[in-house]
Amino acid sequence: MPLLNRLGLGSGRNAAVESGFPVARGAAWPSPAEIWPAPSPGKQKTGLLPACANPCCSSGWLHLLRSRETPVFEGGWCCSPECTLERVKAALRREMDARGALRETHRHRIPLGLAMLEQGWITQQELRAALAAQRAAGRGRLGEWLIRQKSASEEMVTRALGLQWGCPVLRMESHSPENLTVLLPRFFVDAFGALPLRVAAGRILYLGFEDRVDPALALAVERVTGLRVEVGLVEGSQFRPAHGRALEAPYPSAELIEAATEEALASALARAIEEWRAVEARLVRIHDCFWLRIWRRRQAGPLPEPASVRDLIASTAVE
Numbered sequence: 001m002p003l004l005n006r007l008g009l010g011s012g013r014n015a016a017v018e019s020g021f022p023v024a025r026g027a028a029w030p031s032p033a034e035i036w037p038a039p040s041p042g043k044q045k046t047g048l049l050p051a052c053a054n055p056c057c058s059s060g061w062l063h064l065l066r067s068r069e070t071p072v073f074e075g076g077w078c079c080s081p082e083c084t085l086e087r088v089k090a091a092l093r094r095e096m097d098a099r100g101a102l103r104e105t106h107r108h109r110i111p112l113g114l115a116m117l118e119q120g121w122i123t124q125q126e127l128r129a130a131l132a133a134q135r136a137a138g139r140g141r142l143g144e145w146l147i148r149q150k151s152a153s154e155e156m157v158t159r160a161l162g163l164q165w166g167c168p169v170l171r172m173e174s175h176s177p178e179n180l181t182v183l184l185p186r187f188f189v190d191a192f193g194a195l196p197l198r199v200a201a202g203r204i205l206y207l208g209f210e211d212r213v214d215p216a217l218a219l220a221v222e223r224v225t226g227l228r229v230e231v232g233l234v235e236g237s238q239f240r241p242a243h244g245r246a247l248e249a250p251y252p253s254a255e256l257i258e259a260a261t262e263e264a265l266a267s268a269l270a271r272a273i274e275e276w277r278a279v280e281a282r283l284v285r286i287h288d289c290f291w292l293r294i295w296r297r298r299q300a301g302p303l304p305e306p307a308s309v310r311d312l313i314a315s316t317a318v319e
């Protein structure tokens, strides 16, 4: 199936939300503040010879003759296109392995109606009426029916969803989605219903969702951006217009890669890293996508210059 359909709009929102994290938080890579604007490893030649990051590099002393300073992949300089490819292959295998472990985790969530009943926010009669209306209509979420029947306010339903997901309710105040679209590809904002809300103290990204949080996406964004990601829910009437505006805003250039095999995918990603002379590139997996972000220039802060980053997105449905 073409990736666009797989990502696709509507269905992605309902993609199984995985709970738990495949990789220890904060263990992956240094934060941008530590990396940028530090010089790339290839530049650190004062007295010390640069070492190729490919543990199986066979170029030996030959790499000293190479004058290139890029690319850098996941913090390590690659002396040749062959070494870049080897490192991308290893990263792809790492992400594939993490997928198996993640699928097994499943957390039970208390039903929304029950959570609200327990809090005393609705009565049994109100819950029964909303469930009956939902059943009769054959559509709509329970929370929407409770609001429509004036049994609960939108604020209460969002608070109950927060209890259900174990996350806070976030406010939209002074939100400008246009400024944060550099943090993740439009495809993910659209398909996974995420909305970057703000970056606090240059270190923490608040990522909002309307009715279900997506820990897998949050972890991926954390690993790529180096920002700590805090997820939360936003009231629907505030979320939907802001999400719409975010989808209209410009994003860094992104490319969808269709590759039939893991080998072909690794080649395509490694080629992009080489061609773009990445000063840094990072690969993560989100649900059934791989996301490679390439930085072409060192960055002065947590929000990269849009023209200096490029995203590649590929399906994990490779053999």
Ligand SMILES: [Zn+2]
Pocket: 052, 053, 054, 057, 058, 059, 063, 078, 079, 080, 083
């Ligand atoms: Zn090498």
